[in-house]
Amino acid sequence: MKSRKSFYKNAVIKQDFRQFGWISLVYLVSLLFTLPLGLLQIASRKYVIFSDYKNYLMVNPEIQIVLYFAVPVAAGLLLFRYIQNEASVDMIHSLLIKRKTLYVSHVISGLLLLIVPIIITAIITFFVTNTIEGFSNILTISDLFSWIGIVTLLTCMMFSFSIAVGFITGMSTVQAILTYILLFLPIGMVTMVTYNLSFLLFGFTTAFIEEELMYLSPFLRFVGSWEGPQPYSILEIMIYILFTVFFFVIGLVLYKLRQLERATDVIAFPFLRPIFKYGVTFCSMILGGSYFSATGDLNWNWIIFGYIIGALIGYTVAEMVLLKTWRILRLHFFTGFIIYSVIFIAVLLGIKTDLINYEANLPRMDQIEEVYFGNKYDMQELIRNDIDPFSDNKLYIQDVRNLHEEIINQKDFIESQQHSDINKVQGFITYRLKDGKQFTREYQLPAEAFQKNLTPVMESEGYIVNKxxxxxxxxxxxxxxxxxxxxxxxxxxxxxxxxxxxxxxxxxxxxxxxxxxxxxxxxxxxxxxxxxxxxxxxxxxxxxxxxxxxxxxxxxxxxxxxxxxxxxxxxxxRIDVHDIKEAELTIVNPQNQAEDMFSPEEYYQTGQKHATITDKESLTTLIRHFTEYSSDHTYYVKLILKDGNEWYGSIPDKYMTDQMKEQIK
Structure with missing residues (x-):
């Protein structure tokens, strides 16, 4: 009995229920409005397709996601709010109760406050579902148990995560902000780092990373879980359970180690402050580089400027937050930033000079088992349809490797053409090696410049049958x-x-x-x-x-x-030459093609010289090679159809006949 009393305190749990019982009531009412009442509302609609609702997560999913990622965080914040206040933290810890006992008691209170509403909602939902004929045959009792399990797991995980974050900081506001920042930090970091590597490393590809990104954020994973009878795999559930247990344990460890006087400090543990400061600096830096790479068309001067400005802003803000003052211009401020800058410059130079031989690396023929060349989205679609996109044809493998070798040799030329509007081919190359590994690169290839090497690859059956x-x-x-x-x-x-x-x-x-x-x-x-x-x-x-x-x-x-x-x-x-009354041809100066122009009609309006084409041979050529999608052409055309409609587009220069060029002089 004595050991049980030291494990938790009934008095603490009762006090939590008196003080924070309203959290449970709010959660219950919200869940009832969302699920059972939501089912009744759906059933009352005049037109409803019941089969659209394959599981309970698809009933008011937007509201559900807010509840599961907001209420548990709020509960963790409120139950342990006393540790963020200097007066209350001293008063609570002056009692003859161990920290472990306080921690476990508050955790038990929070779990009861959060789980009981889920169970009550599930019971009411069961009876509501069985009263609606359309849902009773679709949403089974196993679906309801699945919903209980997933929602309980998410609720407990977010609750434990909020508690663990709370011991890192000494401010409730920062606790709430950090909880959500850290929730999205893995996916944000991977996205930004891989995006930056895509223009720092020649051939680097984000393929296969993109499809896995949602698994780095429970929030985004939940958004993607609405479809299908089993939203989460067994492996995911086990990982979430381990994370939940880990956060509860780490919360207890941090609580025992935390100094009480750290209340109101932004970061409660001194050893975490450099991690926070340089973490914020790095995130801000890659965000700045990403922004200026996009707005500056991958101009290296702007990218470096973005890195510098981003790092400086992040470092300054982190320093102000930690010191809780804007007076930060001290010696350690400059020395810290200089040390960070030197390390980053060394890493950046290492990447740009390809010290790891990433860009020039090319597997030998005797290492390659199979190969895929094409579009990464085509490959992903084939894999989703259980189609093996790889070819083991030795001649095809050799042709792809020859092309890849030429790409590596022409690196400087390809990079010089990356901002031009010339016709390009996505060269996504994946080798399946004999040791079981995969070797993947991605390039944007100027079609005409690489036509000699692209021809044997793209005209082969190995390429076409994998479309x-x-x-x-x-x-x-x-x-x-x-x-x-x-x-x-x-x-x-x-x-x-x-x-x-x-x-x-x-x-x-x-x-x-x-x-x-x-x-x-x-x-x-x-x-x-x-x-x-x-x-x-x-x-x-x-x-x-x-x-x-x-x-x-x-x-x-x-x-x-x-x-x-x-x-x-x-x-x-189709629309062919018989549907065309005439065509008006114009020459557009590339200098007149403003960045805010998006349609062929806008380009056409900037043309200075015009010619009216009426002969059938020229009209046939125009309609045969007419395109709506290019902005790198000199000749733009307006097709005037016999039904009165006008159709704007352009013609590649190489298809312009001498007769048409003569008419537009």
Whole structure:
């Protein structure tokens, strides 16, 4: 009995309930309004798709996320608020109660105040769910237990995290701010550091990091957990449990070590002050570098300026916060900043001079098992569909490696072209090595400059069959194929192919055209004739969701054009020369292309010389190579359609005929 009494104090728990019981009441009322009442509100709507709500987290999710990441933090702050006040901390610790006993008693109080409302809400929600016919068959008792477990775990983790942070600082306001800063710090740090490395290291890629970022923040992970019957994996739940236990333990350790007179100090432990100061400095520095890299088009003068200003602001603010005064211009202020600057400059020079041989590193042929070359988002999509995107063709591997070797040799040229608007290819290269590791690099390659090395890679079957559109065409559950013409006034002219025989024929000719593309066709910026939307058959539990994929009908797809013509679809499937009344051509001086211009029409308006094109041969050339998406061209065009609509775009210089150039002189 004596050991039990020393473990916690009933009097402390009762006092917490009297003083902070309103937290539990607020939490309960909020949960009741959010979940059971939310279910009743949804069911009362005139039109509702019950299958949209796959789990209880999808009922008023925005309100739920606020509750689970605000109420536990507030509870941790209020229950231990006495340690942040000089008068109350002395009074409480003058009692004959050990710190361990006080800590455990307050933790028990907080857990009871937070968990009881969850259980009461779950009981009421169970009965409400069973009274609504639409939900009773979808939201099962196992879903409710899953909700109880996840919400209880999140609540306990945020409560323990708030408590642990509270012992680091001596101010309640700082405790609340630090709790949320540290909650997002891992994802913020990884994002900013990898972004900076992407322009510091040639070939560095953030692929695979992007998809894992949400797991670094419980907040963002919860936002992404609304979909699916099992929002969290078993591994995630185990990690969250370990973190919760760790925060409770570290909170107890910090409480025992903390000096009582540290109340009102921003950082209560002296050894944490340098970590805080230089951590703030580093975060502010990379934020400044990131900002000026984006606004200054990766101009190194601006990037260095951003690093310096960011570091100076962060260091100054951190010093003011720690000293709680603006009078910080002392010797240690300058020496500390100089030491930090020297260390950072050394690290930056080490990265830029590639001391670790990251940029020039290239695996040998005998080390490579398989390779992928293409777009990183295409690769991620294939992996999500359980498609292995790698090729083990030795000739293809050699071609990709030859291209990669040339990229390394042309590093300076590629970096000099990174801000230009010339047509580029995303060169995402991933080698799967024989030792099981992966070697990944990413580049933006000027298409014309690297055409010799890109041709054997991008015209090979190993590259084309790993395009997502090729994979989608192999599916056997195609329901129909709709063709949406590109151009003004033609969005309603939809051609639908639903006959099974025609779908199979059209799929084959489309596949044939994709496989036969030259590199010029693949990288061409020309606006497609139309978009081909492929709709797939839906399973019963997805009957309300669109399942489809869109493929460009490129102007180089001659077999598709021929098939549509033979089946009587071609006339309404695209805008071609027969739909054009005339075209007005103009020359645009690149110096007149302001940064705030975004549309071809705005560029066209700056043209000085104009010519009206009416001959069929020139109009055919214009519509064939017409593009809406480029801002690096000299010749801009306004197509005047027979239906009165106007269509603005541009033409690459190499497709301008002598006749058209002569007319616009």
């Amino acid at each position: 997502p559109e090729f994979f989608q065409l192999q599916r056997e559950d195609i329901l129909n194929m709709r063709i949406h013409p590109v151009g003004p006034g033609h969005h309603t002219n939809t051609i639908t192919i639903s006959d099974k025989k025609e779908i199979e024929e059209f799929r084959r000719v489309l596949e044939k055209d994709i496989l036969s593309q030259s590199i010029e066709d693949i990288v061409s910026p020309a606006t497609p004739w139309a978009y081909i939307d492929i709709e797939f058959k839906r399973s019963n539990n997805e009957e309300h969701f669109f399942d489809g994929y869109s493929i460009d009908w490129k102007k180089s797809y001659d077999n598709v054009t021929k098939w549509l013509d033979e089946h009587g679809y071609l006339e309404d499937a």
